[in-house]
Amino acid sequence: MAHNQTAARVTVVGSLNMDLVVRAPRLPHPGETLAGRTFAQVAGGKGGNQAVAAARLGARVSMLGCLGADASGAQLRAGLEAEGIDCTALETGAEASGVALITVDDASQNAIVIVAGSNGEVTPATIARHEAAIAAADVVICQLETPPQAVRAALAAARRLGKIVILNPAPATGPLPADWLPLVDYLIPNELEAAALSGLRADSPDAAAQAAAALQAAGARNVLVTLGARGVLAALEDAAATHYDAPKVAAVDTTAAGDTFIGGFAAQLAQGASVGAAIRFAQRAAALSVTRAGAQPSIPTRAEVDAFTSFA
Numbered sequence: 561m562a563h564n565q566t567a568a569r570v571t572v573v574g575s576l577n578m579d580l581v582v583r584a585p586r587l588p589h590p591g592e593t594l595a596g597r598t599f600a601q602v603a604g605g606k607g608g609n610q611a612v613a614a615a616r617l618g619a620r621v622s623m624l625g626c627l628g629a630d631a632s633g634a635q636l637r638a639g640l641e642a643e644g645i646d647c648t649a650l651e652t653g654a655e656a657s658g659v660a661l662i663t664v665d666d667a668s669q670n671a672i673v674i675v676a677g678s679n680g681e682v683t684p685a686t687i688a689r690h691e692a693a694i695a696a697a698d699v700v701i702c703q704l705e706t707p708p709q710a711v712r713a714a715l716a717a718a719r720r721l722g723k724i725v726i727l728n729p730a731p732a733t734g735p736l737p738a739d740w741l742p743l744v745d746y747l748i749p750n751e752l753e754a755a756a757l758s759g760l761r762a763d764s765p766d767a768a769a770q771a772a773a774a775l776q777a778a779g780a781r782n783v784l785v786t787l788g789a790r791g792v793l794a795a796l797e798d799a800a801a802t803h804y805d806a807p808k809v810a811a812v813d814t815t816a817a818g819d820t821f822i823g824g825f826a827a828q829l830a831q832g833a834s835v836g837a838a839i840r841f842a843q844r845a846a847a848l849s850v851t852r853a854g855a856q857p858s859i860p861t862r863a864e865v866d867a868f869t870s871f872a
């Protein structure tokens with residue numbers, strides 16, 4: 561749509577990984593060698609997934625991060641460019657590209673080892689070198705798969721430049737530093753992350769509302785807790801906590817549901833949508849993604865989401 565070309569700009573600061581995915585009858589025991597069924601090499605990393613989601617869902621996207629000078633790095637960069645994502649702020653570092661070794665068993669359980677590699681080379685200096693990418697955005701998204709000092713610098717730059725700032729606190733192992741939350745407009749954890757950040761349970765809409773209220777008391781303006789098939793709990797600064805149901809779908813693979821939600825939400829906010837409309841759109845996009853296998857391959861386009869709406 562024409563207005564997307566001019567207004568809706570999203571910059572993602574974050575991680576890019578090559579996902580090496582094997583399927584096996586079960587997860588191996590220590591010391592065991594197991595025959596797997598299939599192997600696939602696919603683009604991943606929360607930053608990359610969210611950038612692809614925002615691009616497919618209608619925004620002009622820039623990616624700020626760091627790849628290795630290796631085959632994975634070249635492949636990941638080409639993949640982003642094929643989505644129309646601006647890679648001017650994507651550096652090439654000294655380390656190997658980030659990698660995620662993922663084993664999925666027949667019960668769809670997984671075991672994942674991530675090596676950050678070049679994602680660990682994103683520093684406050686990287687953010688400073690590419691401030692133009694943040695300045696050009698309407699909405700800036702960060703996650704926690706790059707070093708914390710770099711995330712802090714990106715949040716601070718985005719806040720200083722008057723951008724809408726989204727933090728997806730993933731992975732979260734505990735509370736965020738106290739001075740981070742006031743830099744964030746929309747904190748978007750899933751239920752496990754909301755629990756880790758707040759020290760409270762967040763496994764139902766009511767519990768999530770309590771956890772979100774605690775995070776707001778700690779300085780977060782707006783908190784959206786994603787609750788999987790149970791939708792989203794939105795605690796906004798100027799309204800009572802509101803629960804939004806998720807569309808009912810037959811789930812095949814929930815990988816990247818959260819990343820699709822965040823990319824879609826950001827793309828909508830960048831286009832000037834209301835928060836409620838952005839949540840509903842992002843949930844339709846995420847619901848569609850869970851009906852398909854894989855991470856980035858499962859992320860729908862805006863046209864697919866619009867078509868899905870028409871019969872939802």
Ligand code: ADP
Pocket residue numbers: 750751785786787788789790791792806807808809811814815816817818819821842843844846847850
């Ligand atoms: P994450 O992928 O980060 O763990 P969630 O599991 O909370 O995040 O999913 C993010 C969003 O994706 C949910 O808020 C919901 O909108 C959508 N979603 C996830 N699982 C389902 C499902 N089984 N059915 C419908 N929507 C889903």
